Amino acid sequence: MKKLVTLVLIIFLLLGSATSIHAEEADGVKEQVIYSIFVDRFNNIDRSRDKQVDIDDPNAYHGGDIQGIIDKLDYIKELGFTTISLSSIMENSPNGYHGYWIEDFFKVEEEFGTLEDVRKLVNEAHEKGIKVILEFVPNYVSEDHPFADDSSKTKSNTTTDALWLDGAVTLNQENEDVKKMLLEAADFWLNETDIDGFQLHAIEQSSITFLKEFVNHVKEVKPTIYLTGTVLNPDKLTEEYLDAGIPLVEYAPLQEAMVNVLTNVGTPPSDIYKKWEESGKRTGLVYIDNKFTDRFTRKIVESGQNPLTTWKLALAYLYTTPGVPLIYQGSEIPMDGDTQEEVQQLVQFNNSDPDLHDFFNKIAAIRTQFPVLSHGKFELVDSNGAMSVFKRYDDNETMFIAINNDVKTRSVLVEDVPEGMQLTGLIGDDIVRKNDDEKYKIGVDRESVEIYITEKDTGLNWVYIGMIVGVFLIFVLFIIMLSLKQRRRDQKPL
CATH class of the missing domain: 3.20.20.80 (Glycosidases)
Structure with missing residues (x-):
């Protein structure tokens, strides 16, 4: 992905x-x-x-x-x-x-x-x-x-x-x-x-x-x-x-x-x-x-x-x-x-x-x-320790930039995300959804960055998950077949 x-x-x-x-x-x-x-x-x-x-x-x-x-x-x-x-x-x-x-x-x-x-x-x-x-x-x-x-x-x-x-x-x-x-x-x-x-x-x-x-x-x-x-x-x-x-x-x-x-x-x-x-x-x-x-x-x-x-x-x-x-x-x-x-x-x-x-x-x-x-307009959203989150936005688009200049993983809570949207990371593929407190928790590893776009929250990507599960099942079946084949070979009389 x-x-x-x-x-x-x-x-x-x-x-x-x-x-x-x-x-x-x-x-x-x-x-x-x-x-x-x-x-x-x-x-x-x-x-x-x-x-x-x-x-x-x-x-x-x-x-x-x-x-x-x-x-x-x-x-x-x-x-x-x-x-x-x-x-x-x-x-x-x-x-x-x-x-x-x-x-x-x-x-x-x-x-x-x-x-x-x-x-x-x-x-x-x-x-x-x-x-x-x-x-x-x-x-x-x-x-x-x-x-x-x-x-x-x-x-x-x-x-x-x-x-x-x-x-x-x-x-x-x-x-x-x-x-x-x-x-x-x-x-x-x-x-x-x-x-x-x-x-x-x-x-x-x-x-x-x-x-x-x-x-x-x-x-x-x-x-x-x-x-x-x-x-x-x-x-x-x-x-x-x-x-x-x-x-x-x-x-x-x-x-x-x-x-x-x-x-x-x-x-x-x-x-x-x-x-x-x-x-x-x-x-x-x-x-x-x-x-x-x-x-x-x-x-x-x-x-x-x-x-x-x-x-x-x-x-x-x-x-x-x-x-x-x-x-x-x-x-x-x-x-x-x-x-x-x-x-x-x-x-x-x-x-x-x-x-x-x-x-x-x-x-x-x-x-x-x-x-x-x-x-777009530029604003500081919040900081936690040496991690800061910024926002660029206009009438059509909102993006969040998270920069962690700290010695450990930090997180910042973000609230002003349009309703029904999720944050999707463009650097590390991170996805952030609204938590039980109606906030978005952006967490970034030490000395790392992530840039988020806001897009419609469609829930879990079942097609992508299905593909992963399918690949895993095929791999498991392949291993089972190899094991059975090896067992028959071992049981075959000399």
């Missing part, structure tokens, strides 16, 4: 993602599951381009390229991702593997490939039902960029402490030439490659006037555009930036809360919910690590926990909480590391954990199959 449920979910995911690419609603970004790719550190296939590659130097190119992403599109789709978000691929100064030392906004960095390679990537991704977002860096250029020596086009760099920006110059976005160049660059990538949108780097570092103009401009060019935003300094992220028209923005305090709770067994997941409430119930990009943070796996190992178990708890929260899950490349392995060199190394595809790989697929299938997990 469990295998059958999994198979149905996977089939739904494959069929659904193949048609979703034709959707014409920009709001569809809220239904995505995003895989974040650091291009130079993903997959090196085209070794003819490795002119600046030195894998022993953490500050040099390591060889990841566009062809390496193309070769892994089936792998990405199999994991259940519907969108890939690429780090900046524009032409950079030497050793600008990260993409933030841009020399030319209208060219592809030759270490990564050509414009034709990008077109091929986008085309093949679209054929597989995968959207492509490109990181756009509107605030900085390389010290070698033509604008760098023009004081009217630049301003003092206030973010030199940020990784990689010590070799960059801050643009004056109020300058008409700068503004014109950035808008034309956005047009170029949208029109020439057919990408689906941009991830805007460090939105709080932009002029709010420019940011709003940029957002309005690209929405006119591509009404269905997907826009996300990253943040370098959360303290500077005012409501004005959140209202600039970018649907999905990072929120570091929520990420920190998830890490702190899930790497400390005995801490209830409801603490993450409280942090979300403190934020004003913001929705945006929901992530647990990225290329700027320690790997979540490193935090798990340091706390003495099992990476596979803890990652399942994290994914259950990431994929069911309001917002869009953003998963950093290699998390499905799961890759480890806390230094820049470790966090940003090439993905170790040969070390993949099949169990975690399957869970990624299954949790993505569940999110895709049930839109309420993308658009």
